[in-house]
Amino acid sequence: MTSTVPGIPGSRIIELRAQVPPGQVLTYDLAALASAFEIDDPGRIAVETDGLRTALITIYPANPLGIMPPPSKADMLMDEHGRIVVGRYHNGRPARRRLFDPRTGSAVRALTFGTTGSGKSRTVQYVLAAEKLNGIVSWYGDLKGGQSAPEARGNVDWLATSQEEVILMLRAAVAVGQARQARYAAMGRNAFVIGDPDPLISVRVDEANRLLEKGAPYREEATYLVKELGRTGRSVGIGEELDAQASHLEELGGSDTLRGMLKEGEVTLLRWSSTMMKQLVSDGLLPPGTQLMPIPKSLKPRILRSQFEPGGDDDEDVCDTQGSAYLLSSPHPTSLMRHWRIGSILPMPGLDPEILALYGPGDPARIEEASMEAALAYDLRGTEAMALACEVVKEQYVKAKAQIQAVKGGRGAVLLADRVRTVLAEADDPMAPEEILVLVLADGGPDAKIGSVRNALGVLAEAGDVVRVARGLYAIAS
Numbered sequence: 001m002t003s004t005v006p007g008i009p010g011s012r013i014i015e016l017r018a019q020v021p022p023g024q025v026l027t028y029d030l031a032a033l034a035s036a037f038e039i040d041d042p043g044r045i046a047v048e049t050d051g052l053r054t055a056l057i058t059i060y061p062a063n064p065l066g067i068m069p070p071p072s073k074a075d076m077l078m079d080e081h082g083r084i085v086v087g088r089y090h091n092g093r094p095a096r097r098r099l100f101d102p103r104t105g106s107a108v109r110a111l112t113f114g115t116t117g118s119g120k121s122r123t124v125q126y127v128l129a130a131e132k133l134n135g136i137v138s139w140y141g142d143l144k145g146g147q148s149a150p151e152a153r154g155n156v157d158w159l160a161t162s163q164e165e166v167i168l169m170l171r172a173a174v175a176v177g178q179a180r181q182a183r184y185a186a187m188g189r190n191a192f193v194i195g196d197p198d199p200l201i202s203v204r205v206d207e208a209n210r211l212l213e214k215g216a217p218y219r220e221e222a223t224y225l226v227k228e229l230g231r232t233g234r235s236v237g238i239g240e241e242l243d244a245q246a247s248h249l250e251e252l253g254g255s256d257t258l259r260g261m262l263k264e265g266e267v268t269l270l271r272w273s274s275t276m277m278k279q280l281v282s283d284g285l286l287p288p289g290t291q292l293m294p295i296p297k298s299l300k301p302r303i304l305r306s307q308f309e310p311g312g313d314d315d316e317d318v319c320d321t322q323g324s325a326y327l328l329s330s331p332h333p334t335s336l337m338r339h340w341r342i343g344s345i346l347p348m349p350g351l352d353p354e355i356l357a358l359y360g361p362g363d364p365a366r367i368e369e370a371s372m373e374a375a376l377a378y379d380l381r382g383t384e385a386m387a388l389a390c391e392v393v394k395e396q397y398v399k400a401k402a403q404i405q406a407v408k409g410g411r412g413a414v415l416l417a418d419r420v421r422t423v424l425a426e427a428d429d430p431m432a433p434e435e436i437l438v439l440v441l442a443d444g445g446p447d448a449k450i451g452s453v454r455n456a457l458g459v460l461a462e463a464g465d466v467v468r469v470a471r472g473l474y475a476i477a478s
Helices: 030-036 120-133 163-187 219-236 256-263 276-282 353-359 384-410 416-426 433-441 450-463
Strands: 002-004 012-019 045-049 054-059 083-089 094-098 109-113 137-142 158-160 201-206 238-244 266-269 324-327 337-339 466-470 473-476
Touching (some): 109 120, 120 201, 120 238, 120 337, 137 163, 163 219, 416 433, 416 450, 433 450, 450 466
Parallel strands (some): 109 238, 137 158, 137 201
Antiparallel strands (some): 002 012, 083 337
C-alpha cells in the first residue's frame, strides 16, 4: 500500500504487511531491512508487530519524527478517559498517556525510564504542566537538587529537592491516603471521583534510583513507602510515578511487589541502556519475544567518507532524538513515538520562558483541608523550617546506623528485619522462625516476638533478600 505525503509532490509512504507461517514467531533485524530496501537512514523505517506472526513495515521519504511541534492546550487537557496527548507516533496518530482511570476510579501508577540526554526531564515537565492545568495536586521530588525541572518551583504543590524531604513527602502521602481511606469508608465509597470532595494527587520522584538503589541511606523506608502508597493510593485518588535512569529494576528497591505494581501502570521507555530490554522482558513488563527498535543518539545517518575527500571532517554530531520513546502500557507498545517539543531548543541561562508558559499563570492545586493535619511536614514546604525537619530525618538515620554498628561489632541491627537478615547470613543451614528468634534475642538488641520475626521474614522474602527453601524454613538469598 502506498500514499503520497501531503504537500510534497512525488513523495510516497509505502506500507508492507509481513507474515510468517502458523507456528512461527516473526522476528526482524532493522539494519537488515534498511539494507534490503537500500535505505541509508533506519529512521525512515517503522516496524510494528502484533508480537506473534504479523508486522507492518512502513517506509517514509524522511524520518517522520525528525521535527516535533510544541503541544497545544487541547493536548494537555484530559479526555473522557483520563488521558492527555503526549506526542505522536511515526504515522502521525496521537500518542496518549493516562493520568486517571475514570472507569475504575483509580489513580495511576507510572514509571519513566531514560538515559542521560533522552529527554526525561522535558517529559516530566510536560506532565507536571498538564497536571497543573487539570487541577491535579503535584508533589514532585527532584533528586538532582531541583535542577531537573527548575521551572516546577511555584508551579507544583510540593517541590522536594533532597532525599530527606522526599522521605517526608512520601510519609505525608501515605498518611493522606490513610486519612482519605477512613473518610471514604465512612461515606461508603470504594472508588475515587475527582473533586468530590477531594482533588487527585500525583506523587512523583525524579532520579528515583538515587533514593532506591542499593546503598542509598533511606532505601528500606523509601521502598516501603512507595509500596504502601501503591497499595492504598489508587482507590483514594493518590497516584505515584518513579522517573529513573536505572539500568536494572534492582536499582528501584529490588521489590517484587514494586515490580508488580509497575507492570499495571503507565510505563514510558525513552532511550535505554543495553541491559534494560532484557530486564523488562524477564520481569514481564514486555511479553516474551517483544522487539523494540533501539533509539539512537542522533537521527543523522552515518556516512562513510574517504580520507581523501575534501571537507569531510566538518560534520556536526547532533543528538536530536530527545523525547523519542515507546509507551509500553499503550495499545501500541512496539510503535515508536516522540514527545512534543517542550521548551526552547537551545539551553537557556536561566528559567526557560517557554516551559514557564506551558505551566501557565496562577497557583497550583492544593490538597484538601480535611487531610492537612495528617500530612505532617506539608505546612513546612518552602520554608526554613523544612531544612530543620530534614535534619531530624538525617539524625534519625545516623543514630540508627550508629546503633547498628554498636550491636555485635557492627554485625547486628536495631531494625528487626536487619537483625533477621544478619542471623540468616551467618547461618550454615536454613532456619525456622523459632530458631531465628532465639538468635535475634541473643544479639543484644531490643526485645522481639515470634509474630514480628515472621512478619520480618515475609517482608525480606518479598524484597528478595531471603528465600523460603521449604515449608517453614528460610535462608539468605544468594
